[in-house]
Amino acid sequence: MGVVCVFACPVPEGKSGQQVVDGLQKQVEMMGATKSGNFLVDCETYQSNPQNVTQTPQQCVVNILHNSEHPASCFSVTESGQILVSDLLFEDLMSKLTMAKAGRESFYSQRKGFKIESRGQRYEVGDFIIKIGSVSLASNFRGILIEVEYCPCVILNECWNMMKELLQSMVGNSAETPPPVLKHKPDTVYTPSDTILQYLDHFNNFRKAVSAPPPSR
Amino acid sequence: MADNRLDTQIEKLTQAIKLTQKLRASVTKVFTDLSDGFQAPKGDEKALLNKLQKSLTAVNDNLGDLEKLAPNIHSTTNIPPLLLNSVGLLGLDPATDKSGITTQLHHTHKWTNKVHKLGDYTAQFLGTNQLKRTNQGPAGQAKRLRRPEPTIHRIPENINIQQLVASVDRAYADMSVSLIRPMGNSTVLQITLAKTLKAVIVLRGLLIEYVSIKAYSEDFLTDDGRPDIWSKSKYQVFNKVTDLVTAGTIHFYHPQLPDASLKSFLIWLNNYKTLFSAPCSKCGKYLQGFLPPIWRDTRSSQPLHDGCRQ
Numbered sequence: 094m095g096v097v098c099v100f101a102c103p104v105p106e107g108k109s110g111q112q113v114v115d116g117l118q119k120q121v122e123m124m125g126a127t128k129s130g131n132f133l134v135d136c137e138t139y140q141s142n143p144q145n146v147t148q149t150p151q152q153c154v155v156n157i158l159h160n161s162e163h164p165a166s167c168f169s170v171t172e173s174g175q176i177l178v179s180d181l182l183f184e185d186l187m188s189k190l191t192m193a194k195a196g197r198e199s200f201y202s203q204r205k206g207f208k209i210e211s212r213g214q215r216y217e218v219g220d221f222i223i224k225i226g227s228v229s230l231a232s233n234f235r236g237i238l239i240e241v242e243y244c245p246c247v248i249l250n251e252c253w254n255m256m257k258e259l260l261q262s263m264v265g266n267s268a269e270t271p272p273p274v275l276k277h278k279p280d281t282v283y284t285p286s287d288t289i290l291q292y293l294d295h296f297n298n299f300r301k302a303v304s305a306p307p308p309s310r
Numbered sequence: 311m312a313d314n315r316l317d318t319q320i321e322k323l324t325q326a327i328k329l330t331q332k333l334r335a336s337v338t339k340v341f342t343d344l345s346d347g348f349q350a351p352k353g354d355e356k357a358l359l360n361k362l363q364k365s366l367t368a369v370n371d372n373l374g375d376l377e378k379l380a381p382n383i384h385s386t387t388n389i390p391p392l393l394l395n396s397v398g399l400l401g402l403d404p405a406t407d408k409s410g411i412t413t414q415l416h417h418t419h420k421w422t423n424k425v426h427k428l429g430d431y432t433a434q435f436l437g438t439n440q441l442k443r444t445n446q447g448p449a450g451q452a453k454r455l456r457r458p459e460p461t462i463h464r465i466p467e468n469i470n471i472q473q474l475v476a477s478v479d480r481a482y483a484d485m486s487v488s489l490i491r492p493m494g495n496s497t498v499l500q501i502t503l504a505k506t507l508k509a510v511i512v513l514r515g516l517l518i519e520y521v522s523i524k525a526y527s528e529d530f531l532t533d534d535g536r537p538d539i540w541s542k543s544k545y546q547v548f549n550k551v552t553d554l555v556t557a558g559t560i561h562f563y564h565p566q567l568p569d570a571s572l573k574s575f576l577i578w579l580n581n582y583k584t585l586f587s588a589p590c591s592k593c594g595k596y597l598q599g600f601l602p603p604i605w606r607d608t609r610s611s612q613p614l615h616d617g618c619r620q
């Protein structure tokens with residue numbers, strides 16, 4: 094487990110998402126990267142039903158995320174960014190909480206049309222792992238996320254300049270500064286939770302842009 | 311019949327021992343005569359030479375007798391004669407003996423020792439014949455004379471390795487060096503450099519014998535938790551760094567000043583704390599072939615890509 098940076102790759106006008114993904118894959122393969130399977134990061138969102146959760150009168154939101162890189166873990170993130178890493182068994186608890194019982198409404202309910210995921214090809218080159226993912230929200234294409242991991246290093250600030258060199262060759266100037274989610278902890282040891290927070294940040298941005306018409310696929 | 315064979319064998323052995331004693335006596339006689347002088351009238355050199363010749367012939371005869379007997383004595387075990395010491399006993403397991411690996415290891419060990427010893431002497435001679443134009447003066451000469459014998463793998467008494475390690479540990483806040491002695495006499499240094507890398511250095515005396523470098527997130531343990539210093543790092547970059555640092559140990563090797571050589575090596579190793587964060591001092595880039603600048607110049611400590619070293 095090293096340092097991971099996730100960046101959105103802009104889709105230029107007049108090009109489809111698939112074309113951009115194909116171009117990126119070709120570019121990564123030209124660099125000498127080898128395919129090493131597929132990957133998936135998904136996110137479901139649950140909201141509380143205020144009449145049952147009395148301590149917090151306002152509605153609260155929990156995001157449940159999975160990352161194929163850590164297949165036995167389940168990540169739960171609240172709106173304030175609190176993160177809980179647990180076994181997959183946590184899902185059973187969540188499904189209990191979303192069940193309506195004895196005429197009462199459930200504690201939590203799943204937000205409809207909010208399931209968002211990034212899936213695509215995983216590549217390895219040197220000590221780097223590169224993932225090119227297409228993001229789809231309720232099975233509509235929304236954009237492209239590029240994840241680069243440098244495995245030997247655990248401190249973002251140490252290897253950021255190296256990663257920048259690699260990232261800028263793919264996503265251009267959007268990789269000028271480290272991902273905003275990681276700003277508060279540049280010198281501490283990187284954890285898998287930090288990857289999840291980056292994905293959630295991107296997913297929230299894609300959801301916000303949902304009011305705009307989706308780009309053609 | 312077997313008893314009979316054993317008897318003759320023992321008889322031959324006893325004979326050989328007797329012959330060896332005889333040879334020893336005659337050789338001793340030659341040397342005592344030569345050192346103490348012959349008892350002969352003055353001026354009679356011919357008599358002296360005759361006496362010497364006589365005793366030398368005796369030596370020759372005795373040696374001839376022993377050599378004649380030698381082929382008849384068979385080794386009772388398969389261990390080659392050079393292994394007839396405590397090391398040889400290591401290889402008495404028939405399964406491993408068949409592969410001959412113990413013998414080979416023993417040879418290699420002896421050979422390496424010899425190379426080190428010769429290297430030390432060469433360094434000593436070359437050190438005294440430096441092609442320098444300026445005269446070093448009497449002070450330098452006196453210093454040269456006081457130089458200790460090559461130590462190879464023995465720690466000189468005046469050097470306390472514990473103190474040496476502790477002084478390096480104290481001098482660099484981001485480098486923790488600890489000394490462990492897993493098998494009593496051998497010394498292993500465990501180094502954690504910032505949050506960049508972990509290293510294990512195996513010393514023989516003060517001589518660096520083995521270096522292994524891994525990522526900060528890796529450890530020197532097997533899957534079931536036992537210490538394991540021989541396995542390689544999962545990452546390309548640290549395997550390359552291990553190779554280069556091993557080459558670096560040769561640069562810092564100095565038989566006459568083993569403590570200084572170890573210390574300057576550790577100070578040089580400290581430069582690797584910027585392994586991921588420093589750009590190459592030649593091309594200014596961070597990545598080359600997906601690797602950071604993995605070499606640190608031994609003089610200037612500047613970071614360089616493997617391909618930018620020349």
Ligand SMILES: [Zn+2]
Pocket residue numbers: 590591592593594595598614615617618
């Ligand atoms: Zn360079």
